[in-house]
Amino acid sequence: MAVGSGDLGTLHIVDGVRIGTASAGIKKPGRIDTVVFELTEGSAVAGVFTLNAFCAAPVTLSKKHLAAASPRYLLINTGNANAGTGAIGLADAVASCVALATEVSVTPEQVLPFSTGVIGEKLPVDKLIAALPASIKSLSADGWERAANGIMTTDTRPKATSRQIQIDGRTITVTGISKGAGMIKPNMATMLGYVATDAAIAPDMLQGMLDIAADASFNRITIDGDTSTNDSCILVATGRAGGDLLSVSEGPIFEALQAVFNEVFLELAHAIVRDGEGATKFVAVEVAGAKDVSEALKVAYAVAESPLVKTALFASDPNWGRILAAIGRAGVDALDVSTLTVHLGDVLITENGGRAASYTEAAGAAVMKQSEITISINLNRGQHSETVWTTDFSYDYVKINAEYRS
Amino acid sequence: MAVGSGDLGTLHIVDGVRIGTASAGIKKPGRIDTVVFELTEGSAVAGVFTLNAFCAAPVTLSKKHLAAASPRYLLINTGNANAGTGAIGLADAVASCVALATEVSVTPEQVLPFSTGVIGEKLPVDKLIAALPASIKSLSADGWERAANGIMTTDTRPKATSRQIQIDGRTITVTGISKGAGMIKPNMATMLGYVATDAAIAPDMLQGMLDIAADASFNRITIDGDTSTNDSCILVATGRAGGDLLSVSEGPIFEALQAVFNEVFLELAHAIVRDGEGATKFVAVEVAGAKDVSEALKVAYAVAESPLVKTALFASDPNWGRILAAIGRAGVDALDVSTLTVHLGDVLITENGGRAASYTEAAGAAVMKQSEITISINLNRGQHSETVWTTDFSYDYVKINAEYRS
Numbered sequence: 001m002a003v004g005s006g007d008l009g010t011l012h013i014v015d016g017v018r019i020g021t022a023s024a025g026i027k028k029p030g031r032i033d034t035v036v037f038e039l040t041e042g043s044a045v046a047g048v049f050t051l052n053a054f055c056a057a058p059v060t061l062s063k064k065h066l067a068a069a070s071p072r073y074l075l076i077n078t079g080n081a082n083a084g085t086g087a088i089g090l091a092d093a094v095a096s097c098v099a100l101a102t103e104v105s106v107t108p109e110q111v112l113p114f115s116t117g118v119i120g121e122k123l124p125v126d127k128l129i130a131a132l133p134a135s136i137k138s139l140s141a142d143g144w145e146r147a148a149n150g151i152m153t154t155d156t157r158p159k160a161t162s163r164q165i166q167i168d169g170r171t172i173t174v175t176g177i178s179k180g181a182g183m184i185k186p187n188m189a190t191m192l193g194y195v196a197t198d199a200a201i202a203p204d205m206l207q208g209m210l211d212i213a214a215d216a217s218f219n220r221i222t223i224d225g226d227t228s229t230n231d232s233c234i235l236v237a238t239g240r241a242g243g244d245l246l247s248v249s250e251g252p253i254f255e256a257l258q259a260v261f262n263e264v265f266l267e268l269a270h271a272i273v274r275d276g277e278g279a280t281k282f283v284a285v286e287v288a289g290a291k292d293v294s295e296a297l298k299v300a301y302a303v304a305e306s307p308l309v310k311t312a313l314f315a316s317d318p319n320w321g322r323i324l325a326a327i328g329r330a331g332v333d334a335l336d337v338s339t340l341t342v343h344l345g346d347v348l349i350t351e352n353g354g355r356a357a358s359y360t361e362a363a364g365a366a367v368m369k370q371s372e373i374t375i376s377i378n379l380n381r382g383q384h385s386e387t388v389w390t391t392d393f394s395y396d397y398v399k400i401n402a403e404y405r406s
Numbered sequence: 407m408a409v410g411s412g413d414l415g416t417l418h419i420v421d422g423v424r425i426g427t428a429s430a431g432i433k434k435p436g437r438i439d440t441v442v443f444e445l446t447e448g449s450a451v452a453g454v455f456t457l458n459a460f461c462a463a464p465v466t467l468s469k470k471h472l473a474a475a476s477p478r479y480l481l482i483n484t485g486n487a488n489a490g491t492g493a494i495g496l497a498d499a500v501a502s503c504v505a506l507a508t509e510v511s512v513t514p515e516q517v518l519p520f521s522t523g524v525i526g527e528k529l530p531v532d533k534l535i536a537a538l539p540a541s542i543k544s545l546s547a548d549g550w551e552r553a554a555n556g557i558m559t560t561d562t563r564p565k566a567t568s569r570q571i572q573i574d575g576r577t578i579t580v581t582g583i584s585k586g587a588g589m590i591k592p593n594m595a596t597m598l599g600y601v602a603t604d605a606a607i608a609p610d611m612l613q614g615m616l617d618i619a620a621d622a623s624f625n626r627i628t629i630d631g632d633t634s635t636n637d638s639c640i641l642v643a644t645g646r647a648g649g650d651l652l653s654v655s656e657g658p659i660f661e662a663l664q665a666v667f668n669e670v671f672l673e674l675a676h677a678i679v680r681d682g683e684g685a686t687k688f689v690a691v692e693v694a695g696a697k698d699v700s701e702a703l704k705v706a707y708a709v710a711e712s713p714l715v716k717t718a719l720f721a722s723d724p725n726w727g728r729i730l731a732a733i734g735r736a737g738v739d740a741l742d743v744s745t746l747t748v749h750l751g752d753v754l755i756t757e758n759g760g761r762a763a764s765y766t767e768a769a770g771a772a773v774m775k776q777s778e779i780t781i782s783i784n785l786n787r788g789q790h791s792e793t794v795w796t797t798d799f800s801y802d803y804v805k806i807n808a809e810y811r812s
Contacts, residue, residue, distance in 0.1 A: 051735070053738065053741040054743050054759075081727070083730075084726075084761065085761070086759040087759075118725075119727025120730065120761055229731050319524075319525075321487070324526065325458060325460055325490075325525060328458040329459070354491045354492025354493075395804050
């Protein structure tokens with residue numbers, strides 16, 4: 001029931017990255033649930049991680065390893081989040097890194113572990129370790145689509161995208177995958193993202209570029225306001241395309257690369273929203289005329305996360321009063337409701353503190369019937385704009401989340 | 407599908423209060439949708455109102471009238487919230503007060519108007535005015551149950567309670583009604599509450615007592631995190647029981663009255679949660695060991711409003727990892743997850759940052775099957791405790807809210 005075509009297009013290989021997949025039988029026998037990325041020596045790696053205080057053991061360990069060494073392998077399992085598992089969970093995550101490191105002759109610190117799935121159950125680490133030889137055996141440069149499938153949990157379809165740009169006569173490739181369908185909320189969610197480029201970028205630079213791209217994409221989407229314990233997003237630059245190492249955050253090469261990262265990240269983030277649990281609508285909430293970014297985001301999230309707005313979206317009901325109520329409770333200081341405007345698509349629905357004189361129910365209903373909807377709010381009190389993306393709230397959201405563990 | 411018996415018990419009359427009801431056909435023909443309270447001359451009246459910036463016209467007007475005069479009548483309609491209706495909405499609310507005032511020979515400022523129902527549609531004020539003579543004709547002291555029925559919208563059953571206590575040999579009565587089923591959130595919600603006593607209390611005192619009682623009850627419940635444009639809660643003291651006028655906030659009489667108000671308000675607030683839209687569970691989230699009230703409430707609301715926790719409650723699934731994830735994202739500064747504990751009923755589910763050693767799925771499942779559940783979280787970092795009450799998130803919540811306007 002995802003929104004939009006979901007066509008992955010051509011996924012270009014990224015020179016210096018090989019991907020292997022296997023079935024460890026962590027939750028269901030036979031399902032691909034283990035993915036290994038091999039990164040060529042000298043790759044720069046940057047990461048952003050969940051802010052949830054109950055972060056999962058692999059998140060703790062990935063952050064530690066990333067600070068200590070240059071990563072050569074990423075090890076991802078689905079079916080079990082290894083979160084809320086205390087000291088045993090951390091020991092299990094360490095054991096999986098040690099096992100992979102031994103298999104491929106690197107140090108354990110050069111392996112970054114990632115887990116997603118049910119929270120609070122012990123990771124069946126023996127099963128995961130047993131699947132490592134098969135994962136390594138299947139390493140190949142064209143494994144992106146297999147990986148996109150391999151990291152899915154309640155996702156109904158794989159998420160991946162790829163771009164090529166020309167810089168100084170060289171072709172630069174950026175390819176990435178993502179997963180996540182519920183528990184999606186700013187500052188990451190049960191969301192995993194892996195993006196790689198063959199451009200040559202200094203590690204410090206790469207972290208800054210990842211921060212910018214993630215902030216404008218993965219940190220601007222919300223399905224249900226819940227933030228996961230396991231969110232992680234990794235950006236790799238192998239340098240195999242050659243050329244000078246990018247080490248300053250200005251100039252046309254920096255700008256071209258940042259732009260393509262932003263594009264790829266936004267597409268991967270949107271793919272998560274389009275496949276939001278039970279989603280039947282893809283909804284952009286744009287807030288303009290805010291005094292600052294925080295104010296714009298407050299209003300955008302109040303609307304995007306209101307269960308009453310989301311159920312109205314599911315029903316294709318232009319119940320714009322619920323949008324007003326959400327704006328009104330967003331906590332904006334001294335909000336003057338008489339000067340703000342709200343558009344549903346290009347239909348003006350609110351002005352002067354009430355329904356717009358020109359508004360008709362038929363016009364509102366025509367917009368609400370579409371599967372992609374933009375709600376535009378202009379607070380008319382400042383210069384700042386922000387957009388967040390979300391979905392509607394359907395019977396299937398409840399069904400998926402009420403039955404997830406069974 | 408409400409939780410608990412819903413038996414109203416005996417609703418004692420409150421000397422000095424008469425209640426009339428009528429059908430104005432505001433939304434559906436034949437349904438009782440108009441309620442009038444008549445308060446004897448000299449009654450003290452206190453009110454608390456929604457903090458939503460898009461507050462409804464009747465809220466604006468009630469606040470103004472309450473500040474300007476001693477109320478003699480309360481006029482309540484369902485079927486239309488008269489919210490998001492701009493200048494016309496305010497004119498309609500004024501017109502309804504003028505009409506009632508003319509009919510009963512008081513000033514318009516002595517009428518407080520209240521509306522609940524669909525937001526953003528013009529109030530059919532002519533219909534409401536036409537129903538006033540019938541409302542007035544039916545005024546009687548025993549109208550509490552009719553009123554409880556008359557203020558319902560998506561409520562599945564009326565909400566009312568009554569208490570009598572002895573003070574200095576006099577019988578003091580406190581009787582109240584409430585309504586509200588969705589859009590329930592701290593700082594009021596689509597929630598109306600009317601409580602009256604025949605005790606003699608000075609108006610200023612009464613406002614303070616209402617603030618205390620409302621803060622510990624109506625401001626501690628949440629169904630979906632949405633705050634309504636129309637919430638209002640009124641406390642009336644007619645003084646007809648005689649005795650000295652209470653004018654100091656200390657001593658045994660003050661304490662006895664505050665205690666009975668707190669009890670009545672809490673029962674009315676709980677009744678709203680028990681009848682929450684689509685509710686199959688009545689859930690208390692208790693947070694202890696917090697550094698301050700704000701921290702305790704942050705954690706309690708993060709858990710109580712998490713769609714993932716709420717769908718797990720609906721499924722009777724002891725998916726305690728979702729509770730941990732909600733605590734972890736509540737925004738508590740430097741939260742040490744290794745020292746907090748979580749109980750589901752009397753079953754310890756979390757300690758040392760993970761699943762409790764003593765926990766079994768069977769024990770957790772046994773608690774989750776109950777229709778009344780307490781989630782107790784001890785942050786073990788301070789002395790403050792707070793409790794909020796909520797419900798689960800069911801198919802019917804989506805159904806009710808997706809179909810509300812049709």
